[in-house]
Amino acid sequence: MSPGRPEEVGIPENKPGGAAYSPDPMQCEPTQLMCAAKRGDRDAFDRLVAKVRGQAFHVARGYVGSRDDALELSQEAFMKTYRARDTFREGELFMPWFHRILRNTCYSFLRKNGRLKKRSLNARFGNDTTDDEADWDIEDAGPAPSAGLESDERAQAFWRGFNLLSARDREILSLRHFKELRYQAIADTLEIPIGTVMSRLFHARRRLREALGEFLEEDWDV
Amino acid sequence: MNREPTKEQLAAMAYADGELDDAARAEFEQLMATRPDLAREVAQLQRLELLSRQVAGPEPKDTEWERLSHDHVQRAGGNVGLGLLALGSLGLIVWCVLATLAGGLSPLGKASLLGLLAGSLLLLFSAVRARLRTRPFDPYTEVKR
Numbered sequence: 576m577s578p579g580r581p582e583e584v585g586i587p588e589n590k591p592g593g594a595a596y597s598p599d600p601m602q603c604e605p606t607q608l609m610c611a612a613k614r615g616d617r618d619a620f621d622r623l624v625a626k627v628r629g630q631a632f633h634v635a636r637g638y639v640g641s642r643d644d645a646l647e648l649s650q651e652a653f654m655k656t657y658r659a660r661d662t663f664r665e666g667e668l669f670m671p672w673f674h675r676i677l678r679n680t681c682y683s684f685l686r687k688n689g690r691l692k693k694r695s696l697n698a699r700f701g702n703d704t705t706d707d708e709a710d711w712d713i714e715d716a717g718p719a720p721s722a723g724l725e726s727d728e729r730a731q732a733f734w735r736g737f738n739l740l741s742a743r744d745r746e747i748l749s750l751r752h753f754k755e756l757r758y759q760a761i762a763d764t765l766e767i768p769i770g771t772v773m774s775r776l777f778h779a780r781r782r783l784r785e786a787l788g789e790f791l792e793e794d795w796d797v
Numbered sequence: 798m799n800r801e802p803t804k805e806q807l808a809a810m811a812y813a814d815g816e817l818d819d820a821a822r823a824e825f826e827q828l829m830a831t832r833p834d835l836a837r838e839v840a841q842l843q844r845l846e847l848l849s850r851q852v853a854g855p856e857p858k859d860t861e862w863e864r865l866s867h868d869h870v871q872r873a874g875g876n877v878g879l880g881l882l883a884l885g886s887l888g889l890i891v892w893c894v895l896a897t898l899a900g901g902l903s904p905l906g907k908a909s910l911l912g913l914l915a916g917s918l919l920l921l922f923s924a925v926r927a928r929l930r931t932r933p934f935d936p937y938t939e940v941k942r
Contacts, residue, residue, distance in 0.1 A: 583804050629856040646857055650865045730852040751814070752849035758816055777802045777810055780845060791844050 602763050606669040613660045620660075624653050627670070630754045631677055637749030638681040638713065638742060639690075640734075648684055652677040671766045678746070690714040691742075713742055729790055736786030744779035751776055809835050813842035890914055 605627055611619035628649055635652075636645035655676050663672060685691040692712045737745065750756045750764065761776075762769045784791055802810070805828070811817050812825045829835045897910045 583807075628862065632857055633853070642854070642857075646861060646865060650862070727852075729848060733848055733852045748849075752846065753853045758811075758814070773807055773810065774802065777806065780810070780842065784841060784845060787845075787848075790848070791841050 602668050602670055602760070605673075606667075609660070609663055609669040609672075610665050612657070613663050613665070620657060623669075627673065628653070630750075630756075631673070633753035634674070634677060634746065634749045635681055637737075637745040637753065638678075639684060640713075640738065644684065648680050649677070652680045655680065668763060670760075670764045674764050682742075685713055711742055713738070713745070732787060732790045736783050739786050740779065740782055743775065744782060747772070747775045748779050748783065805832070805835060806838065809838040810842060813839050813846065890918060 605623055608619045608623035608626070612623060631649040631652060632645050635648045636642060639645055639648060652673070656673055659676070663669070682691060690713055692714055737748070740748070747761065747765070750761045756764070758769050758772050758776075762772045765772070767775075808817070808821070808825050808828075812822060812829075817825060829839065893914055894911065897907055897914075900907075902910065
């Protein structure tokens with residue numbers, strides 16, 4: 576069987592710069608609010624924060640694990656966003672810009688705590704070593720962030736498996752699984768083509784499934 | 798290990814994620830009826846989706862976000878206080894050392910006092926260093942009452 580491409584399965588390529596490019600509708604409102612905030616509308620910024628903070632929280636938690644740290648880092652990213660509002664260029668999408676701020680905030684936190692580790696030569700899932708921090712390991716900070724499900728064996732297994740993944744895998748899985756974003760919205764947020772979203776998602780899920788092993792083989796209701 | 802996904806595997810993933818349009822979905826369902834491996838793939842992806850939703854937990858409430866903005870002021874105050882305390886302690890130690898050296902104590906008294914001060918400083922430094930190194934891996938920072 577040959578490798579697949581998104582358009583072959585009925586999902587058209589839709590990337591920035593392409594002739595027929597149109598961003599996900601969910602991108603438009605945050606962008607408009609950010610433009611208003613840049614022009615001095617403080618209420619618009621508050622509405623923007625209320626709209627996207629759930630997504631920011633899930634992505635940050637995917638990176639750092641702890642719920643409390645994720646909350647603080649999301650808040651910090653919003654403060655940085657507000658301080659940098661003058662550098663936001665009208666015409667660009669807000670979410671990719673904000674996502675870069677959030678990602679850098681989380682990486683700084685992990686680096687400061689010595690938890691961002693370059694993958695070893697015998698990387699767990701056959702990945703090559705690379706200098707791109709997105710491919711690095713994030714060291715586990717302790718208990719799994721299962722929000723009240725600590726006693727649930729399945730939840731613990733999930734987070735154990737999740738914590739074995741690279742920063743890049745965690746990022747895309749958080750956007751899809753915890754925030755349930757569509758492929759186009761993920762592509763817009765990460766500024767990558769849909770084909771890359773599908774490929775990354777496929778590999779990240781396969782690694783997570785390998786890590787979960789028997790927990791996905793069990794016969795339980797879907 | 799990092800084999801690229803096949804067209805069928807991508808279709809199975811897009812089907813499980815609800816990304817296919819009506820025509821592509823119907824076409825894939827027909828294919829799936831003859832391919833148990835694809836049906837198993839879809840079932841596993843759906844289980845993974847369900848499991849993720851179960852473990853994701855609720856998003857923070859508005860009150861939690863509000864508390865954070867208050868915490869920020871509290872923490873800034875705490876940091877300034879701690880900084881001043883550390884600076885004051887250091888100044889006091891330096892003053893003690895200078896006063897000891899200039900004072901009328903015997904050489905043995907001076908040496909003892911300096912040893913006491915140096916030991917206290919070293920112990921404080923070691924304790925802070927050990928705490929900073931182990932804190933990221935301390936599971937008890939996550940305990941909730």
